[in-house]
Amino acid sequence: MKQRNGTGWYAAATYVFAVGMAGTTLPTPLYGLYRGQLGFSELMVTIVFAVYAAGVIAALLVAGDFSDVLGRRPVLLAALALSAASAVCFLFEGGLPLLFTGRVLSGFAAGLFSGAATAAVLELAPSGSSGFAATAANMGGLGCGPLLSGVLAQYAPKPLMLPFLAHLGLLAVALVLTLVLPETVHRPEPRPPLRPRGMAVPRQVRPVFVPAGLACFAGFSVFGLFTAVSPGFLSETLHVGNLAASGAVAFSVFASSLAGQALMSRTGVARGLPLGCVGLVAGMVQVGCSLLVASLPLLVTGAVTVGIGQGLAFRSALSAVGERAPEEHRGATLSALFVTAYLGISLPVVGVGALSVGMGLRDAGLVFSACVIVLAAAVGFRLHRARG
Template sequence: MLWYAAAAFVFAVGMAGTTLPTPLYGLYRQELGFGELMVTVVFAVYAVGVIVALLVAGDFSDKLGRRPVLFAALALSAASAGCFLLEGGLPLLFSGRLLSGFAAGLFSGAATAAVLELAPRGSGGFAATAANMGGLGCGPLLAGLLAQYAPRPLILPFAAHLVLLAVAFALTLALPETVRPPRPRPALRPRGMEVPREVRPVFVPAGLACFTGFAVFGLFTAVSPGFVSGTLHIGNLAVSGAIVFSVFCASLVGQSLTGRFGAPVALPLGCLGLVVGMAQVGLSLLLSSLVVLVTGAVTGGIGQGLAFRSALTAVSARAPEEHRGGTISALFVVAYLGISLPVVGVGALSTGLGLRNAGLVFSGCVVVLASAVGAQLWRTRKAEAAALATAG
């Protein structure tokens, strides 16, 4: 049996739950009566959960085994779905998003490692990436379709996810364990993060590129449904879900292209993609054009994929082996700060400027930051290629 495919399915189902509420935020706003700022705060709680899980339990699957941590992540995902099913106000929405963040943090390490270890040589990296990005993209697509064309739009998406989680639980029961926990079992301590001095010259620009790329993810997963309904005047929830789906699929394409260019070139190219994509997003808001918004989503997604995978490659290659895990955790923390803080800023700006103008300000900030980072990375690409060759 293709065990790695089963592990990839578990990974995808788990990550789908983290983006499932995306096209539903407008319905929650109508039902509970809160504004765009609160939408972004509810979304940002998820990133807090991810960061906490990465810092506290990033290496628990190395000590306990992959399957126990996957079971814990699946249980947290189910609890998150339960909070949304019982939703009676903001406290349960916050709880659901926080639990979803905890689950995503656990999945990021344990499921990625499980897919890599179960896959045939050379295919694990793409399978893990496809499961991660595919799951993130399928969540809003599934929720948008069910909410638009099926009854009980705030119930059925999460009920469907619980069914998928049950299937994932059964597959996890059958998965072979790829880690033999050491005896005696070491104490479980927070993993923390660290960036060795020799890694910092590449970590800073790579981290800024990740921050910017994940900020684009945050914009689409938290705020783009508001753009679609409020600025483009399109009330179809399936369309909102499909737009977010296109961003994650485009990121997968970008990640698959990284190997063709090599990390030192792919990283500034990714920044260029972010610049062009966010310029198109800004133009779509000015013109009220769905086509330009989708084009911007695809371009920005490809840029994010190029930037993220090449940043991860460059940082992990330069990090000493004994500090590699902590360094990669630090990069993910920076990335998830990017997916939360700028989006809350958009929500805050929208209270005074309106969502359309806040989106234009956000787009301009991303263009400026990505341009500066990309220019620096392009200037240093030859030196970084030489450093990577030495590290390899």
């Protein structure tokens, strides 16, 4: 049964969600330091990053709806524990095994937060609220992670320890808040068995799902680029060694995505998806040009533009697929969309790392930019023709 106790619980749940998601992007500005300390290649950086997405996908497929059965608080507590365990792995890392373990645990945590925390924020929202705080907590947390670690790593001692100690402190506050949050789920007795919900795309949804999924794939691949490889672009191509600047660039993508999602209320779903694709194309053109001419301002404007496009396309895709999917298959269909998105955040960025071994990071980034431009333009053109 829902319990609404005003904006206090709403704000508390939003904080828990944001802090949990911040941990998933905390290592972004630090990958260069790990490379120098452990001596691995840019390809290995992208693989370390990508195993996070594997953890998210596994959690979504196996436990995506567990909070509907167990309640929100138990699942949130499990997610916080996994997030803390991830931070501990980074604190005590002595090589790649703990880095991989930390990233996988972080992915598991993000997968649990995605369902349970979103639901908790929406259910604790004051009457009349649109629940936009759920999206703000998700994207805002993802953006604040690299900003926090970049500032601490640049201007405070122990750059590979202090960001994770700070996050553990934030998680401790989130733990206390979670323990006192009102439970919003009436747990049935006897408890039904916990079963993986899997994913499915009914035949009648596929005409909408295919372009929506491709747009999500393209948009999330840009997230992968900026959270895994952009620090390398800044240091190697643009010769910017400031870790706070690296974190700020990653932050700008997520903050702009939030702005793009807010725009959908004005554009509507039908216009939002093709317009989002236009934003992806325009942004990646700027990112590609920034690599060609070694321009930090162009990289930043490209990050903002591509973030707005990603946010607009992503929220429009969620709405379009959610509206078309039958109620009895809606959760499984949206799971398939999220899996498509998280494949986008992982596979292409590993490709960038592999290409960088042979052709250098800048040229690999140019190839990636061209691929995203072609994919987003093709999806946008198809959607435009369908509307016409």
